[in-house]
Amino acid sequence: MLPVALLIILTGLLLSGCATRLQAPALLGDPPDDLPRQVELEDTPFHPQDLYQCGPAALATVLNVQGIGITPHALVSEVYLPARQGSLQTEMLAATRARDLVAWPLPPRMDALLRELAAGHPVVVFQNLGLNLAPYWHYAVVIGYDLDEGIVILRSGTIERHVNTMGRFERTWRRAGYWAFLAQPPDRLPATATPLSWLRAANDLERTGRLEAAAGAYLTATRAWPEHPVGWIGLGNARYARGDLEGAEQALKELVTRDPTSHAGWNNLAHVLHARGCGPMAREAAACALRLAPDEPLYRRTRDTVAPQPGSGEECGLEIETWPNPGLKCPD
Amino acid sequence: MTRHPLIRRLLTLLCIFSLLATVTSPIHAGMVGTDRLIQTEQGLVDRAQLLSSLERADVQQQLARLGVSNEEAAERIARMTDEEVRLINERLEDMPAGAASVLGVVVLIFIVFIITDAIGATDVFPFVRPVN
Numbered sequence: 356m357l358p359v360a361l362l363i364i365l366t367g368l369l370l371s372g373c374a375t376r377l378q379a380p381a382l383l384g385d386p387p388d389d390l391p392r393q394v395e396l397e398d399t400p401f402h403p404q405d406l407y408q409c410g411p412a413a414l415a416t417v418l419n420v421q422g423i424g425i426t427p428h429a430l431v432s433e434v435y436l437p438a439r440q441g442s443l444q445t446e447m448l449a450a451t452r453a454r455d456l457v458a459w460p461l462p463p464r465m466d467a468l469l470r471e472l473a474a475g476h477p478v479v480v481f482q483n484l485g486l487n488l489a490p491y492w493h494y495a496v497v498i499g500y501d502l503d504e505g506i507v508i509l510r511s512g513t514i515e516r517h518v519n520t521m522g523r524f525e526r527t528w529r530r531a532g533y534w535a536f537l538a539q540p541p542d543r544l545p546a547t548a549t550p551l552s553w554l555r556a557a558n559d560l561e562r563t564g565r566l567e568a569a570a571g572a573y574l575t576a577t578r579a580w581p582e583h584p585v586g587w588i589g590l591g592n593a594r595y596a597r598g599d600l601e602g603a604e605q606a607l608k609e610l611v612t613r614d615p616t617s618h619a620g621w622n623n624l625a626h627v628l629h630a631r632g633c634g635p636m637a638r639e640a641a642a643c644a645l646r647l648a649p650d651e652p653l654y655r656r657t658r659d660t661v662a663p664q665p666g667s668g669e670e671c672g673l674e675i676e677t678w679p680n681p682g683l684k685c686p687d
Numbered sequence: 688m689t690r691h692p693l694i695r696r697l698l699t700l701l702c703i704f705s706l707l708a709t710v711t712s713p714i715h716a717g718m719v720g721t722d723r724l725i726q727t728e729q730g731l732v733d734r735a736q737l738l739s740s741l742e743r744a745d746v747q748q749q750l751a752r753l754g755v756s757n758e759e760a761a762e763r764i765a766r767m768t769d770e771e772v773r774l775i776n777e778r779l780e781d782m783p784a785g786a787a788s789v790l791g792v793v794v795l796i797f798i799v800f801i802i803t804d805a806i807g808a809t810d811v812f813p814f815v816r817p818v819n
Contacts, residue, residue, distance in 0.1 A: 551729055558721050573721075585728055588723040592714050619719040626715045657717040 368523035377529070378465040379505075379521040386502050387466065393473045394497030396510055401515045402427045409686040410442025412435050413479050413494035414450060415503055416510055417538045420477055422452050441492055443533060444481060450561055455568035456538045459545050459556045465525060465532030468507075469500055474546035476537050480509075492531065497524075541571030554589060561593050569593040570602075577606070581684045584610055584617050591623055595630070603627045608683060611640075615686045618647035622657050629661040639662040643685035730769035733776050737764050 376516045402417045402425065404412035410428035410673075411434055418425050433450045434442040451458035461467055461478060471478050478497045485491030495511035500521070507524045511517040519527075528535070537545050541560075543554060557572035570593035580598035587610035595603035607624040610617055621644035628637035641661050714720065738761060740746055747757050764772065 390702050428775060475710050550731060551725065554721075554725055555729075558725055561721060585721065585724045588724055592718060595718070619724060623718045626718050630715075653719065660717050662714075686744065 366673055377525050379524060382469075383464050383505050383521060388621060388643055390456070390466075390469055391473050392503055393499070393501045394469075395501075396472065396475060396477050397498075399477050399496065399510060401510050403513045403515070407440040408442075409494045410447060412512075413510075414442075414447055414538075416496045417477055417479055418454060418456075421454075421456055421538055421540060423456075442494065447479065447494070447603075448536060448559070449563070452535070452563055452565055452568075454538075455560075455565055456514045456542070456543055457553075457560065457568070457572050459537045459548065459553065460537040460540055460548060461537060461545075462552070463535075465507065465521070468497060468535065470499060470546045471535060471537060472497065475512075476539070476545060478535050478537055481531040481534040482527040484527050487530060488580045490530070493527075499637075541568045542575050544579055544628050548579075550576065550583045550586070553579075554583075554585050555594060557589055561596070563591065566593050566597045570597065570599075577609075581613070584614055584620065587613075588617075588623060590618055591620075591627065595623075595627055600627055602632050612683055615636070615684060618644045618651065618654065621647065621685070622651075622654050623663050626659050634661065634663055638663075639685070639687045642652045646685065726769075730772070733769065735762060735770045737772055737778055 395520065398420075400416055401411040402415050407425060408431060411430040414430055414434060415425055415427040418430075430450060433453075434446045436443065448458035448460075461471065468478055468480075475562060480497055482493045484493050485489045493512070495509045496614055497507055497509050499508035502510075504524075505521050507519050507521055508523075509517040509519065539545055541557075553572070553576055557569055557576060560566075560572060561569035568615070570590060573586050573589035573593055576583065579591055580586060587606050589605045591607040591610070594600075594606060604624065604627045607627060608618050610620040611624060614620070621640045625641035625644065626635045628640055638658075638661050639656045641654065645651070645658055646655060741757055741760050741764075750757060750760055767775075781813075
């Protein structure tokens with residue numbers, strides 16, 4: 356029994372999060388050379404919050420920056436819970452996506468925050484202005500910083516230009532789990548985006564039915580990281596879901612041309628070709644997926660789906676001579 | 688309005704289904720979903736990241752002091768689920784780089800050994816008896 360008790364105590368100590376150290380001192384002591392010394396996004400609008408409604412105010416601020424004319428008042432019904440006197444983080448993200456913007460969660464790092472500001476992106480941050488035991492939750496928008504002065508500048512609550520020392524700000528941000536996000540147009544990558552973080556945000560748009568924005572965000576991913584297969588699949592799937600079969604086919608063909616071993620690419624291409632009525636080509640693509648991954652039950656299903664239906668006249672919009680495309684070959 | 692209860696019920700169901708249809712992405716059931724691929728990719732990235740932390744000389748030193756070889760640790764990571772790897776990485780990200788955090792990394796891996804020992808999956812530490 357003793358080891359189990361020890362285990363519980365040790366895990367508890369680790370999970371309590373008492374070990375994290377402030378990042379600001381190191382960042383101020385030795386800031387990256389490529390980071391500007393000062394940034395202030397002065398054009399960021401300001402909405403003084405009413406009562407506890409910092410969530411709607413912060414959200415309206417960043418939506419305005421993206422050219423969406425909305426007031427905090429109009430957002431109250433979407434992101435404000437009267438009983439909780441606050442806004443849930445998930446609802447802040449959902450309201451952003453509902454405007455066809457990519458709600459991109461920032462990595463929990465001070466340097467990422469500063470880099471986004473340097474790239475001209477104001478950041479919505481979640482803070483705990485109180486103590487861990489008596490939290491006072493708050494949303495604000497960080498609009499600038501000054502490395503020489505060691506400060507960050509926020510649009511916060513009823514203060515249009517709230518200046519905080521970097522260490523003090525980080526403590527309030529850390530107490531809220533370093534939670535922050537950007538509201539980005541689908542064609543504009545955050546400065547600190549990694550392929551997977553951006554793709555996940557694009558996928559959130561796809562899964563909530565914002566297909567046009569999702570396709571746009573995936574397209575951006577394929578331009579920034581053409582070697583990454585998931586961006587192409589996402590682009591193909593989102594276009595297919597919108598009924599843009601030609602566009603879907605183009606994206607998936609691009610993927611299997613770049614990486615002929617992408618069985619998921621071949622599989623999905625089979626469905627797109629099938630939907631276009633291009634039976635023989637669909638069967639070839641399906642066979643290729645199955646040859647690359649013989650144990651995948653999904654691909655067996657695809658093979659059955661695209662199998663010839665007796666009596667159905669298949670009419671394919673493609674010229675049969677162009678298939679197989681010279682650059683498009685199933686690897687042996 | 689339709690008064691027949693059965694028809695009304697059917698209409699309600701139809702409304703619910705049409706709502707559901709707009710929520711889920713309307714790709715074909717046989718297509719590979721983007722979310723699934725992202726999950727797989729993330730699992731690979733997480734694992735690579737954790738394994739690369741074992742390459743660090745300071746981490747290896749700490750592991751050696753605990754009597755765990757680098758290979759054993761790598762093997763453990765290979766046997767963990769994606770979820771477990773993700774949890775460990777999350778904790779690692781919380782810890783800023785530096786001498787103090789190395790101990791945290793090692794202690795964490797150490798704890799994972801204890802957990803997997805306790806559930807009977809491994810037998811790294813003889814003093815931990817499986818709970819079942």
